[in-house]
Amino acid sequence: xxxxxxxxxxxxxxxxxxxxxxxxxxxxxxxxxxxxxxxxxxxxxxxxxxxxxxxxxxxxxxxxxxxxxxxxxxxxxxxxxxxxxxxxxxxxxxxxxxxxxxxxxxxxxxxxxxxxxxxxxxxxxxxxxxxxxxxxxxxxxxxxxxxxxxxxxxxxxxxxxxxxxxxxxxxxxxxxxxxxxxxxxxxxxxxxxxxxxxxxxxxxxxxxxxxxxxxxxxxxxxxxxxxxxxxxxxxxxxxxxxxxxxxxxxxxxxxxxxxxxxxxxxxxxxxxxxxxxxxxxxxxxxxxxxxxxxxxxxxxxxxxxxxxxxxxxxxxxxxxxxxxxxxxxxxxxxxxxxxxxxxxxxxxxxxxxxxxxxxxxxxxxxxxxxxxxxxxxxxxxxxxxxxxxxxxxxxxxxxxxxxxxxxxxxxxxxxxxxxxxxxxxxxxxxxxxxxxxxxxxxxxxxxxxxxxxxxxxxxxxxxxxxxxxxxxxxxxxxxxxx
Numbered sequence: 502x503x504x505x506x507x508x509x510x511x512x513x514x515x516x517x518x519x520x521x522x523x524x525x526x527x528x529x530x531x532x533x534x535x536x537x538x539x540x541x542x543x544x545x546x547x548x549x550x551x552x553x554x555x556x557x558x559x560x561x562x563x564x565x566x567x568x569x570x571x572x573x574x575x576x577x578x579x580x581x582x583x584x585x586x587x588x589x590x591x592x593x594x595x596x597x598x599x600x601x602x603x604x605x606x607x608x609x610x611x612x613x614x615x616x617x618x619x620x621x622x623x624x625x626x627x628x629x630x631x632x633x634x635x636x637x638x639x640x641x642x643x644x645x646x647x648x649x650x651x652x653x654x655x656x657x658x659x660x661x662x663x664x665x666x667x668x669x670x671x672x673x674x675x676x677x678x679x680x681x682x683x684x685x686x687x688x689x690x691x692x693x694x695x696x697x698x699x700x701x702x703x704x705x706x707x708x709x710x711x712x713x714x715x716x717x718x719x720x721x722x723x724x725x726x727x728x729x730x731x732x733x734x735x736x737x738x739x740x741x742x743x744x745x746x747x748x749x750x751x752x753x754x755x756x757x758x759x760x761x762x763x764x765x766x767x768x769x770x771x772x773x774x775x776x777x778x779x780x781x782x783x784x785x786x787x788x789x790x791x792x793x794x795x796x797x798x799x800x801x802x803x804x805x806x807x808x809x810x811x812x813x814x815x816x817x818x819x820x821x822x823x824x825x826x827x828x829x830x831x832x833x834x835x836x837x838x839x840x841x842x843x844x845x846x847x848x849x850x851x852x853x854x855x856x857x858x859x860x861x862x863x864x865x866x867x868x869x870x871x872x873x874x875x876x877x878x879x880x881x882x883x884x885x886x887x888x889x890x891x892x893x894x895x896x897x898x899x900x901x902x903x904x905x906x907x908x909x910x911x912x913x914x915x916x917x918x919x920x921x922x923x924x925x926x927x928x929x930x931x932x933x934x935x936x937x938x939x940x941x942x943x944x945x946x947x948x949x950x951x952x953x954x955x956x957x958x959x960x961x962x963x964x965x966x967x968x969x970x971x972x973x974x975x976x977x978x979x980x981x982x983x
Contacts (some may be wrong), residue, residue, distance in 0.1 A: 517954025578880030584872020608656025713788030742811035801887025
């Protein structure tokens with residue numbers, strides 16, 4: 502029996518390295534499709550033995566796209582080791598961290614939408630590959646591309662001002678931060694110049710949303726039919742049910758909106774989480790224990806956050822949320838709706854940044870809090886791609902003895918594999934004779950989740966290893982597997 506295999510390697514326009522394998526049977530029918538994460542990072546292991554205060558700086562080396570998320574999540578976890586929590590941290594430190602985080606979400610979402618996703622959406626999923634990129638987008642709509650680039654630059658400058666550097670910052674430390682903002686820095690964000698002013702950023706965010714909604718109206722049937730994936734949705738949530746990106750309780754809802762986790766304290770996450778591994782991927786497969794492996798998988802990220810929240814506590818983004826729900830229903834499942842949700846969050850972050858730039862606490866020097874030393878710390882936050890978990894155990898000599906990271910993309914692992922399989926089946930049922938022309942649609946499904954594969958590559962237990970020994974004519978002589 503002859504079986505065929507089609508490999509997409511690498512998956513393009515995502516952070517990190519992955520490939521898709523499509524398996525066909527002897528009748529040229531699709532048997533299976535899988536997303537493989539083929540790089541291994543190992544951060545959970547080699548942070549062991551390092552002093553706990555290094556964690557916020559060390560773990561952000563996981564990625565150059567998501568460093569702020571890891572920096573802050575590790576800092577929140579290590580806060581607990583020094584006896585500090587979200588209630589006892591100083592107001593200035595809490596607000597400066599939030600400002601840094603909003604800058605990160607804004608710049609990351611802008612990068613994803615304009616550089617990675619918009620070429621597929623606005624130029625066409627099956628348009629010419631030579632022009633299906635940011636350059637082609639700029640040629641089609643120079644003003645849109647320019648605003649996308651400057652929106653990202655604004656977010657990066659917020660990060661530089663609050664974290665010390667645009668990439669791999671140093672400001673968040675156990676118990677607080679070590680720098681506040683100067684009045685000159687605040688004035689530069691209000692005034693603009695080399696970067697847009699905060700007022701321009703908010704205006705541009707609404708323009709981009711209007712542009713996207715025009716596109717959505719023209720292509721609604723294609724967008725909604727592309728990949729409907731009913732799932733559970735997980736995110737942090739504010740104390741009144743509002744969208745919350747930095748600190749809150751953990752809420753999970755079913756596909757119909759029923760609460761699966763009812764705003765639980767995230768410090769108890771091990772009571773409900775379990776992680777699985779597969780031999781064909783270095784990315785773990787987490788699920789909710791009480792729902793089981795088959796039904797306990799979740800989706801996280803912008804669409805999940807809009808589905809779990811009851812409202813958004815910034816006025817312009819709230820109006821956009823109402824518009825989003827009026828078009829798509831209260832609990833929509835279309836995977837491509839992640840992009841619309843992402844743009845709403847950009848606007849929300851811009852509104853939050855504007856408020857914090859007017860808050861006198863971000864210029865004060867009361868930046869550090871202290872408490873009683875503890876041996877364990879758990880940090881959660883909503884990274885751009887979804888719920889992020891850092892968990893550390895620390896010995897009396899201050900060395901980290903255990904580290905567990907459940908990264909946003911890891912939460913979406915099962916969902917991405919289901920989306921890949923759905924799209925592969927669609928292509929093979931509709932376009933078998935010209936299937937390769939439509940393979941980008943599988944990548945479009947993956948890109949909707951904005952995966953950061955570098956961040957998500959961790960494994961439990963022994964790392965699998967396969968060695969093939971071949972002679973000079975490439976004949977297989979021996980295989981060694983572990």
